[in-house]
Amino acid sequence: xxxxxxxxxxxxxxxxxxxxxxxxxxxxxxxxxxxxxxxxxxxxxxxxxxxxxxxxxxxxxxxxxxxxxxxxxxxxxxxxxxxxxxxxxxxxxxxxxxxxxxxxxxxxxxxxxxxxxxxxxxxxxxxxxxxxxxxxxxxxxxxxxxxxxxxxxxxxxxxxxxxxxxxxxxxxxxxxxxxxxxxxxxxxxxxxxxxxxxxxxxxxxxxxxxxxxxxxxxxxxxxxxxxxxxxxxxxxxxxxxxxxxxxxxxxxxxxxxxxxxxxxxxxxxxxxxxxxxxxxxxxxxxxxxxxxxxxxxxxxxxxxxxxxxxxxxxxxxxxxxxxxxxxxxxxxxxxxxxxxxxxxxxxxxxxxxxxxx
Amino acid sequence: xxxxxxxxxxxxxxxxxxxxxxxxxxxxxxxxxxxxxxxxxxxxxxxxxxxxxxxxxxxxxxxxxxxxxxxxxxxxxxxxxxxxxxxxxxxxxxxxxxxxxxxxxxxxxxxxxxxxxxxxxxxxxxxxxxxxxxxxxxxxxxxxxxxxxxxxxxxxxxxxxxxxxxxxxxxxxxxxxxxxxxxxxxxxxxxxxxxxxxxxxxxxxxxxxxxxxxxxxxxxxxxxxxxxxxxxxxxxxxxxxxxxxxxxxxxxxxxxxxxxxxxxxxxxxxxxxxxxxxxxxxxxxxxxxxxxxxxxxxxxxxxxxxxxxxxxxxxxxxxxxxxxxxxxxxxxxxxxxxxxxxxxxxxxxxxxxxxxxxxxxxxxxxxxxxxxxxxxxxxxxxxxxxxxxxxxxxxxxxxxxxxx
Numbered sequence: 001x002x003x004x005x006x007x008x009x010x011x012x013x014x015x016x017x018x019x020x021x022x023x024x025x026x027x028x029x030x031x032x033x034x035x036x037x038x039x040x041x042x043x044x045x046x047x048x049x050x051x052x053x054x055x056x057x058x059x060x061x062x063x064x065x066x067x068x069x070x071x072x073x074x075x076x077x078x079x080x081x082x083x084x085x086x087x088x089x090x091x092x093x094x095x096x097x098x099x100x101x102x103x104x105x106x107x108x109x110x111x112x113x114x115x116x117x118x119x120x121x122x123x124x125x126x127x128x129x130x131x132x133x134x135x136x137x138x139x140x141x142x143x144x145x146x147x148x149x150x151x152x153x154x155x156x157x158x159x160x161x162x163x164x165x166x167x168x169x170x171x172x173x174x175x176x177x178x179x180x181x182x183x184x185x186x187x188x189x190x191x192x193x194x195x196x197x198x199x200x201x202x203x204x205x206x207x208x209x210x211x212x213x214x215x216x217x218x219x220x221x222x223x224x225x226x227x228x229x230x231x232x233x234x235x236x237x238x239x240x241x242x243x244x245x246x247x248x249x250x251x252x253x254x255x256x257x258x259x260x261x262x263x264x265x266x267x268x269x270x271x272x273x274x275x276x277x278x279x280x281x282x283x284x285x286x287x288x289x290x291x292x293x294x295x296x297x298x299x300x301x302x303x304x305x306x307x308x309x310x311x312x313x314x315x316x317x318x319x320x321x322x323x324x325x326x327x328x329x330x331x332x333x334x335x336x337x338x339x340x341x342x343x344x345x346x347x348x349x350x351x352x353x354x355x356x357x
Numbered sequence: 358x359x360x361x362x363x364x365x366x367x368x369x370x371x372x373x374x375x376x377x378x379x380x381x382x383x384x385x386x387x388x389x390x391x392x393x394x395x396x397x398x399x400x401x402x403x404x405x406x407x408x409x410x411x412x413x414x415x416x417x418x419x420x421x422x423x424x425x426x427x428x429x430x431x432x433x434x435x436x437x438x439x440x441x442x443x444x445x446x447x448x449x450x451x452x453x454x455x456x457x458x459x460x461x462x463x464x465x466x467x468x469x470x471x472x473x474x475x476x477x478x479x480x481x482x483x484x485x486x487x488x489x490x491x492x493x494x495x496x497x498x499x500x501x502x503x504x505x506x507x508x509x510x511x512x513x514x515x516x517x518x519x520x521x522x523x524x525x526x527x528x529x530x531x532x533x534x535x536x537x538x539x540x541x542x543x544x545x546x547x548x549x550x551x552x553x554x555x556x557x558x559x560x561x562x563x564x565x566x567x568x569x570x571x572x573x574x575x576x577x578x579x580x581x582x583x584x585x586x587x588x589x590x591x592x593x594x595x596x597x598x599x600x601x602x603x604x605x606x607x608x609x610x611x612x613x614x615x616x617x618x619x620x621x622x623x624x625x626x627x628x629x630x631x632x633x634x635x636x637x638x639x640x641x642x643x644x645x646x647x648x649x650x651x652x653x654x655x656x657x658x659x660x661x662x663x664x665x666x667x668x669x670x671x672x673x674x675x676x677x678x679x680x681x682x683x684x685x686x687x688x689x690x691x692x693x694x695x696x697x698x699x700x701x702x703x704x705x706x707x708x709x710x711x712x713x714x715x716x717x718x719x720x721x722x723x724x725x726x727x728x729x730x731x732x733x734x735x736x737x738x739x740x741x742x743x744x745x746x747x748x749x750x751x752x753x754x755x756x757x758x759x760x761x
Contacts, residue, residue, distance in 0.1 A: 050700065050708040052454060057709075079509055082485055086709030089677035093713060102676075104508040106518070107481050110525075113506070116518035123512075274485070276492055276504050304454050306705070310489040313450035 011132065012071055014097075016060070017078035018247045018272065019105045021121065021262045025076070026144035026186065027136045028128045033072065034182030034243070036221040038063040040334055048090055052304045055333035056219050057083040064095035074099030074131065076124070080274055081307065099131045107275055109267055118263035125259070141258040147186050148252065154193035155181070155248040161199065162237045163292055166209050168199065171236025172226035178243055179221065210235030211352050214288055216315060217300035218242050218272070218308055224335035225300055225345070232346045233353075238292045240284070241300075246270045273307035278314050285318060296352045297326040298345075302333055325352045358470040359395040361432055362388045379597035380575050386590050387426070387582055394422040394472040400533055401474045403495070404584065405487055407647070408480035408671070409505055410664035412550045412587030412655070413523060416543035417530050421584040422474060424494065425487055428465045429458055429626050429733050437628050439733040442468065456703040457734035459490040466494045473498060475533050478526065480505045483673045484706055503529065509676070511669045519665035527661075544657040546587035547664075551654050553586060556595035558650050563602050565691055568614040569641035570605040571598070574632060577624045577645030615639040616751075616758045619688050619696040621646035621714075622673075622707055626733050630740045634747045640754070643691045646672065646684060677710040681717045688723055694761075695724040695754045701732045724757065726750040 013025045014035040025032040037059025045062035063069055075097050077088040088102050104120045106113035125136050155178070161168035169177075177196060181189050211234045215225070219242045229236055240246045250269040253261040270284055271277060288294065299315050301308025312328050319326035327348040329341055369385040372378070394401040400419045404411065406426070414421045428434070433441050439457065442464035447453060449467060451460055465471055477500055479491035488504055495502035505522055508515045527538050563570060585591035605611045618635075620642050625631070635642065651672040655663040672680055688696060696718055700708050711727060718725045728746055731737035 048712045050711065052702050053705060053709060082706035083709065085509065086677060086706055089710065089713060093716075102509070104510055104515070106508070107504055107506045108522070110521075112518055112521040112525075116508070116514055119512075119514035276488070276502065278492070278496065304703070304705075306455060306486050306489065306703070309452045309455050310459075310486075310493065312452075316450055 011073050013074045013076060013099075013128075014069060014072040015076045015078075017080040017084065017103075017105075018242050018269075019078045019080060019266050020076050020103055021148075021266055023141060023144040023148050023252070023258075023262060024121065024125055024128060024136065026147060027140040028125075028132060028134045029140075030073075030128070030132065030134075031185060032182075034179075035060065035063075035069065035072070035075070036179070036183070037333055038068040039066065041336075048094065054081070054083040054302055054304055055331075056302055057087045059333050061087060061090055061095070064091060064097070069097075072097060074101070074128075076101045076103060078103045078105050080105065081305075099127075101127050106267065109275075114260070114263050114267060117267055118259045121259045121262055138258060142254070145252045145254070145258060145261070147190070150190065151181060151186065151193060152248045152251055154190075154197045155245075157197035158193070159238060159245050159248075161197075165212075165293070167212075167235060167237045169196075170226075170230055171213075171215070171239060172223050172230060174236075175220070175223055175226055175239070175244075178247075182243060211349055211356070212237045212293055212295045213298055214285070214292060214294040214296075215239035215241065215244070215298045215300055216285065217298075218302050218305055219333070220244075220300055220331075221333070222335055224338055225298070225329070225331070225341070228338070228342045228345050229298070229349070232342075232349045234296075234345070234349050236298075237294065238288055240270070240288060242272060245288075246272065273311040278311070281311070282314060282318050285315065286322065289322060289324065294324065295356060296348070297324055298348070299326060299328045301328070301330055303330045325355060358427065358431060358465065359392055359472070362391045362427075366392070377597060379594050379599075379601060380579070382590075382597055383579055383582075383585075383594045386585065386594070390420055390584065391422065391427045393420045394427075394474075396420075401472050402530070402533075403474040403477040403479070403491060405478075405480055405483070405491075406584035406586070407581050408483045408487075408668075408673075409478060410523070410586075410667045411584050412546040412667075413527060413543065413664060414530070414584075415546040415549075415587035416527075416538050416540075417534050419530065419534060422472060423582060423584050424462060424471065424474075424491065425458055426582045426584075428462045428471075431465070431470075434461060434626055434733050435628060437735040439627060440736050443734060453734075454703060456484070456486045457701070457731055457737070459486045461733055462487075462490045463493055466497055475500060476526075476529055477502045478505060479503070480507060480668075482507045482668065482671055484704065486703070505668070507668045507671075507674055509674055511666070511675070515669060516662055516665050519668055520661040523661045523664050540660070543660050547655040547657045547660060549589055549592055550587045553591040553595050554650060554652075554654060556592070556599055557648075560595065560599055560602060561644070561648065561650060563599075563606065564643045566606055566611070567617075567692075568611040569617060569643040570602045570611040573620065573642035573645045573648060574624050576648035577620065580645070580647040581624070612636075612641070613639055614641040616694040616754045617641050617643050617691060618754065619644055619646070619684070619691060619693040621684060621696065621698055623647070623699055623701060623704070623732055625699060625701070625730055625738075627731070627735055627738065629730065629738060629743065631728070631730075631743060631747065634744060634751075638751050638755075640751065643693070644687050646680075646687070649683065649687060651683065673706070677713050680710060681713050684714055685717050685721065688718065688721070693723070694758045695726065695750065697726045697728050697750070700727055700729045702729075702737060724750065724753045 446463035477495035
């Protein structure tokens with residue numbers, strides 16, 4: 001099948017959570033933009049929220065209140081957590097975005113859950129069509145699935161090269177690439193990803209043999225952690241976060257009705273701590289440790305993220321069982337407290353180094 | 358845990374024998390349920406009563422064990438020493454940024470205080486923390502945690518999804534008890550729940566009287582420890598409360614009041630000086646958000662659909678807008694002079710809605726106090742700060758009620 005061209009146009013739709021199918025946005029002829037928090041310090045959101053709230057949610061609200069999301073015609077939220085749920089409530093009341101939608105995402109993985117999620121995707125589809133006066137035909141949806149599947153496959157190949165010794169790319173480079181994949185037009189990104197998957201554009205900067213690290217956690221948009229690890233002689237060979245490998249794993253099936261296929265793929269992809277079932281995630285950690293020959297784990301969770309806070313003792317326990325050093329870091333999304341984190345990262349890497357002899 | 362609750366039962370039996378009171382009956386039945394949960398001969402099902410249609414459970418010969426309420430009402434927690442149990446979970450890596458309720462539950466589990474259960478039911482609504490705590494507890498016992506997943510929108514699709522889960526849970530319960538569910542028994546549980554609902558509506562209507570004939574805070578506690586909905590126990594509790602309240606109105610023995618406030622959402626479990634200060638200032642609490650009747654009468658002809666609707670209609674499910682409108686309505690119905698929001702840390706979904714609620718109240722000229730505290734962790738509670746906040750707020754309230 002030749003690569004279809006999708007006329008994206010300039011109507012941007014912001015989305016936040018890994019459960020939101022970009023395919024629907026693309027098929028509507030709109031441009032999906034994965035929204036990152038755009039402020040470095042909170043100025044207004046504090047008056048709307050409370051101190052112990054997710055810093056990503058706080059940053060998003062502040063960004064919205066200060067109109068730093070110009071040009072976004074709509075926002076698609078997902079009911080990924082309590083904080084996100086309330087962000088939409090506050091967004092609708094205090095931030096002016098022409099279109100906003102809350103995508104309900106089941107927490108169970110039963111057939112009933114798949115059916116329900118497919119129904120919600122149909123509702124999202126209808127809402128986009130109604131709001132933007134477009135038609136999301138089955139053929140457009142299949143084209144969009146093709147594009148996203150291609151991106152997923154390319155990202156998988158790029159990460160595959162990280163299993164090499166030394167890994168082909170620095171972790172910070174991969175973070176930058178994936179950030180661009182989520183925020184730039186898909187048409188622009190496809191050739192770039194292809195080049196990277198083929199090894200073209202490798203700067204050789206992955207050639208320094210650093211301690212091979214796996215980063216787990218939720219949302220990491222800023223490169224601070226990656227930069228400090230690399231400066232201290234570490235090498236983040238893989239990161240399985242909300243915007244890391246986990247987001248790109250599993251393809252959408254072509255053999256079934258598109259909405260059903262999307263529902264299955266998005267629910268059945270490697271789970272995040274939002275979903276019940278620690279065991280599956282811990283098994284995935286073991287797999288990644290093995291495949292990427294990881295020598296240490298960094299669990300980076302947004303401060304006050306309940307899902308992260310409940311999960312870290314399980315990961316720490318697993319790390320001990322695997323005989324792997326683990327470092328748990330809590331961050332404020334913008335990594336303002338970089339000095340303290342740097343000290344901890346350096347100490348951690350020293351410890352791993354001495355363990356490895 | 359069993360022994361700690363058992364020691365209270367003789368006292369409650371005696372109180373009920375000498376002076377029957379609805380709240381004492383509730384306390385006795387709740388504690389008795391906690392104690393029975395430990396018996397080897399009973400089938401104990403873990404559940405959060407306020408976040409599950411317990412009518413389904415009363416169709417089976419099981420003991421519902423509200424693990425949240427049981428753990429957080431232990432004497433250590435209620436007497437201001439909850440941190441002794443929390444430190445056990447904190448020592449194993451569970452952060453103090455996790456809700457105190459959940460830290461205490463995990464602490465109890467690590468301390469070997471919990472009964473064996475089967476199944477371990479939990480719910481996605483209200484909050485995600487308790488679902489995670491339930492999962493950790495179940496996992497430690499080698500059991501499955503069953504998540505009752507309730508979406509935040511009501512549609513034919515969500516009713517079907519939730520109803521299907523309830524049927525699946527019923528099937529699992531059949532496996533545990535070893536016999537098929539008696540549908541007539543479920544229908545009777547639903548009829549019983551409807552009768553209790555009617556009596557609660559009547560109670561809530563009487564609570565509008567001035568002075569307020571009962572303590573809304575106790576009504577709130579009853580509503581949060583809600584495992585008896587569907588059982589004749591709830592009917593008896595409500596029946597007794599109704600009689601007491603009517604008697605107080607008839608005999609004009611309700612405590613005098615100088616002002617009224619609406620309380621939302623949670624009532625702290627640990628001892629605080631809050632309600633003493635309110636009482637001393639003759640501030641009555643005619644309504645606590647949790648005690649409001651927010652669900653429709655159950656249609657026994659479509660039991661699983663009806664129970665699914667009950668879950669989906671829960672006031673903590675759905676957009677915050679629903680709560681804002683509901684609270685505004687309560688404030689009007691109960692003619693309150695102000696509202697107090699009890700803000701326990703780590704209650705993300707609830708605290709993050711406060712700004713919306715506050716703005717709605719302010720638009721109506723109603724003062725609102727954001728009272729920071731903690732449900733259970735005494736380390737996060739300052740009596741002096743609380744007294745200071747309340748004093749300032751009550752000055753505003755008193756001024757307002759004088760001018761009206």
